[in-house]
Amino acid sequence: xxxxxxxxxxxxxxxxxxxxxxxxxxxxxxxxxxxxxxxxxxxxxxxxxxxxxxxxxxxxxxxxxxxxxxxxxxxxxxxxxxxxxxxxxxxxxxxxxxxxxxxxxxxxxxxxxxxxxxxxxxxxxxxxxxxxxxxxxxxxxxxxxxxxxxxxxxxxxxxxxxxxxxxxxxxxxxxxxxxxxxxxxxxxxxxxxxxxxxxxxxxxxxxxxxxxxxxxxxxxxxxxxxxxxxxxxxxxxxxxxxxxxxxxxxxxxxxxxxxxxxxxxxxxxxxxxxxxxxxxxxxxxxxxxxxxxxxxxxxxxxxxxxxxxxxxxxxxxxxxxxxxxxxxxxxxxxxxxxxxxxxxxxxxxxxxxxxxxxxxxxxxxxxxxxxxxxxxxxxxxxxxxxxxxxxxxxxxxxxxxxxxxxxxxxxxxxxxxxxxxxxxxxxxxxxxxxxxxxxxxxxxxxxxxxxxxxxxxxxxxxxxxxxxxxxxxxxxxxxxxxxxxxxxxxxxxxxxxxxxxxxxxxxxxxxxxxxxxxxxxxxxxxxxxxxxxxxxxxxxxxxxxxxxxxxxxxxxxxxxxxxxxxxxxxxxxxxx
Amino acid sequence: xxxxxxxxxxxxxxxxxxxxxxxxxxxxxxxxxxxxxxxxxxxxxxxxxxxxxxxxxxxxxxxxxxxxxxxxxxxxxxxxxxxxxxxxxxxxxxxxxxxxxxxxxxxxxxxxxxxxxxxxxxxxxxxxxxxxxxxxxxxxxxxxxxxxxxxxxxxxxxxxxxxxxxxxxxxxxxxxxxxxxxxxxxxxxxxxxxxxxxxxxxxxxxxxxxxxxxxxxxxxxxxxxxxxxxxxxxxxxxxxxxxxxxxxxxxxxxxxxxxxxxxxxxxxxxxxxxxxxxxxxxxxx
Numbered sequence: 053x054x055x056x057x058x059x060x061x062x063x064x065x066x067x068x069x070x071x072x073x074x075x076x077x078x079x080x081x082x083x084x085x086x087x088x089x090x091x092x093x094x095x096x097x098x099x100x101x102x103x104x105x106x107x108x109x110x111x112x113x114x115x116x117x118x119x120x121x122x123x124x125x126x127x128x129x130x131x132x133x134x135x136x137x138x139x140x141x142x143x144x145x146x147x148x149x150x151x152x153x154x155x156x157x158x159x160x161x162x163x164x165x166x167x168x169x170x171x172x173x174x175x176x177x178x179x180x181x182x183x184x185x186x187x188x189x190x191x192x193x194x195x196x197x198x199x200x201x202x203x204x205x206x207x208x209x210x211x212x213x214x215x216x217x218x219x220x221x222x223x224x225x226x227x228x229x230x231x232x233x234x235x236x237x238x239x240x241x242x243x244x245x246x247x248x249x250x251x252x253x254x255x256x257x258x259x260x261x262x263x264x265x266x267x268x269x270x271x272x273x274x275x276x277x278x279x280x281x282x283x284x285x286x287x288x289x290x291x292x293x294x295x296x297x298x299x300x301x302x303x304x305x306x307x308x309x310x311x312x313x314x315x316x317x318x319x320x321x322x323x324x325x326x327x328x329x330x331x332x333x334x335x336x337x338x339x340x341x342x343x344x345x346x347x348x349x350x351x352x353x354x355x356x357x358x359x360x361x362x363x364x365x366x367x368x369x370x371x372x373x374x375x376x377x378x379x380x381x382x383x384x385x386x387x388x389x390x391x392x393x394x395x396x397x398x399x400x401x402x403x404x405x406x407x408x409x410x411x412x413x414x415x416x417x418x419x420x421x422x423x424x425x426x427x428x429x430x431x432x433x434x435x436x437x438x439x440x441x442x443x444x445x446x447x448x449x450x451x452x453x454x455x456x457x458x459x460x461x462x463x464x465x466x467x468x469x470x471x472x473x474x475x476x477x478x479x480x481x482x483x484x485x486x487x488x489x490x491x492x493x494x495x496x497x498x499x500x501x502x503x504x505x506x507x508x509x510x511x512x513x514x515x516x517x518x519x520x521x522x523x524x525x526x527x528x529x530x531x532x533x534x535x536x537x538x539x540x541x542x543x544x545x546x547x548x549x550x551x552x553x554x555x556x557x558x559x560x561x562x563x564x565x566x567x568x569x570x571x572x573x574x575x576x577x578x579x580x581x582x583x584x585x586x587x588x589x590x591x592x593x594x595x596x597x598x599x600x601x602x603x604x605x606x607x608x609x610x611x612x613x614x615x616x617x618x619x620x621x622x623x624x625x626x627x628x
Numbered sequence: 629x630x631x632x633x634x635x636x637x638x639x640x641x642x643x644x645x646x647x648x649x650x651x652x653x654x655x656x657x658x659x660x661x662x663x664x665x666x667x668x669x670x671x672x673x674x675x676x677x678x679x680x681x682x683x684x685x686x687x688x689x690x691x692x693x694x695x696x697x698x699x700x701x702x703x704x705x706x707x708x709x710x711x712x713x714x715x716x717x718x719x720x721x722x723x724x725x726x727x728x729x730x731x732x733x734x735x736x737x738x739x740x741x742x743x744x745x746x747x748x749x750x751x752x753x754x755x756x757x758x759x760x761x762x763x764x765x766x767x768x769x770x771x772x773x774x775x776x777x778x779x780x781x782x783x784x785x786x787x788x789x790x791x792x793x794x795x796x797x798x799x800x801x802x803x804x805x806x807x808x809x810x811x812x813x814x815x816x817x818x819x820x821x822x823x824x825x826x827x828x829x830x831x832x833x834x835x836x837x838x839x840x841x842x843x844x845x846x847x848x849x850x851x852x853x854x855x856x857x858x859x860x861x862x863x864x865x866x867x868x869x870x871x872x873x874x875x876x877x878x879x880x881x882x883x884x885x886x887x888x889x890x891x892x893x894x895x896x897x898x899x900x901x902x903x904x905x906x907x908x909x910x911x912x913x
Contacts, residue, residue, distance in 0.1 A: 270902065312701070323708075470668070
């Protein structure tokens, strides 16, 4: 069964508070008992460019960006012009009746909802910021929502700004609500009518999930240089550092970030960095330093589109090969690819344990669509999580050998200041860390380090997840943020399933080979030009997919596009 | 108590006979013995270059990292465990060239670390190319017709960038270097020591004799708190006119002092707690 999804889009100029309003609407819908999924589109400028936030609301599953609009809140002309074609028959268009906006081209099937937004904002307290609150109040009125839920939300969100602000926001919402209910309420169904009382849910995006996951995992040091789309990770971490006794430091560049994180880990801290592809390219030099010195390090890499500055505020999955291969020489690296906000939270926690257990780098590879799309979930439960610091001692140990050879490749790690002498040496080194270029030592140390990956594959690597029916005519194979769109797309088919791969290194070769043996027709879907994963799959398993679905325009997969592909294959008949 | 034997490793220095690195190493070890620096209270980071090999000959926990990147590693160590004495040994090539950005920001943020610049005015491990401190006109392998570029003064750059302790000393003056290392370590904030170090193999002008004849100690009544005068003095570098001593020394808030969580116990020694996270998760509803 396909879920019914109601899509509200808010558009305006950068600086008009589009994102804040979208979050408020998403929280409102969540508190009213619905599932939500948001998507933001904006250019890389602070004021003036076209900003859009899509809020999808459903009683059922909703985990993907939609290619339609059921209700459009247009704060400027551009929003109307750019999104006309997405409006569904019977959709609503809310705009400021006092602004001379041109709606001549709007199809007749669309209900126009002109409201004196600025005038009401002035009445409520004066400032233009309230325009959005008036509009949200109107949406609540039009869609059968409960204004008291909005009032409570305003109190929670703006309470720390003082009673006056709360009062004027409430008034603004009330004015919008009354006017809209009276004039347009009858034209729509009630997609925001409070649903049966569900549990309280969080509305959060992948950035927030990564930051909170790091705190839950006992992170002690983070150095992060701002970069879209991961900056929000550092905003969250910077805020809570005193309370949880960790350090967040903004460094001068990404090179310094990773070197600082290595220094902190050398002193014994659970340590992390976060960046996007460009910043990771700068970190490439230091990536291998962590590898050869066996320093645990969690790296959150939020991919954006294209090389160089590229598509800085759009999404792509084109850094997979980068994180798998960056840096000269060989060293063991773990690369994980969570598929939604919840997985980002738990994968980040897992990454800290893996980094310390295997004393190496763990990349959590996400993308802009994961970083900045909100979903709602019951409160994450981390009570079962045990902080695993692996073979690690903070006690003085006689004849300590930091890099002693071992069966599983893992030696006992210690920290500066403990009294256990060792060198974290970027030169190849012996078991104490002294530089050594001897043949036997090189072979021993190299094999020891690389053996950690074999241990990891044996003890911790997870098998891919099969979604949908066991036996299917079409098997979609994919990774990362595409999960939501694929799950939504295949809901209506009983002959299509989906293999989600969450481990890129080490790679689940055996499990995938076994799973793919049953597949009749395989489509590899990913958001890049170079089919990074498709190639990796072939390299690791010898398996050649029947078909690919690739996209690299910065936009996510829309479920419709995946369904079109499925239809195309079904039409020509499945035979592989 | 630290003895010289405690600091010894099974490895003997492989620097060229007469290299300035020997006396820097000696001065550091003497300071360590005098001050009791050991593996319970001290850590080092090193650059890549001849100087970086110091980690193999000194039994103190260290990171020998990447060319030009010793400073951010040291900063990370200090933030994670602010009770440690942290020293960075860097070269003029690595940290003035490849790592110049780290250098100015380390000074600006006033991390509480001690930075020893092995300043031999050359890239020597790669057999003698021009560095950011090579004098203009001096011929090197990369500038056979003379270095066209003007050098800068690491000490002046440090003062301009906000460092709070800046000194220059000749590497052969072991006693003074030891005293300055101790003072630098006691100083709250970043301490930059520009050590004039002859490269006996590749530098034909900046020899031991050259530095012995051309360095002049700062006057006894030098005002170390006068930033403008310190900057001007640090810019002086010529025949019979290479001032040495502590140019500048002031107390300013350190990087570490800005973190309330670093008031007492080092971050790495505080038991990890996650109480309160539930409340934060609730704020997302």
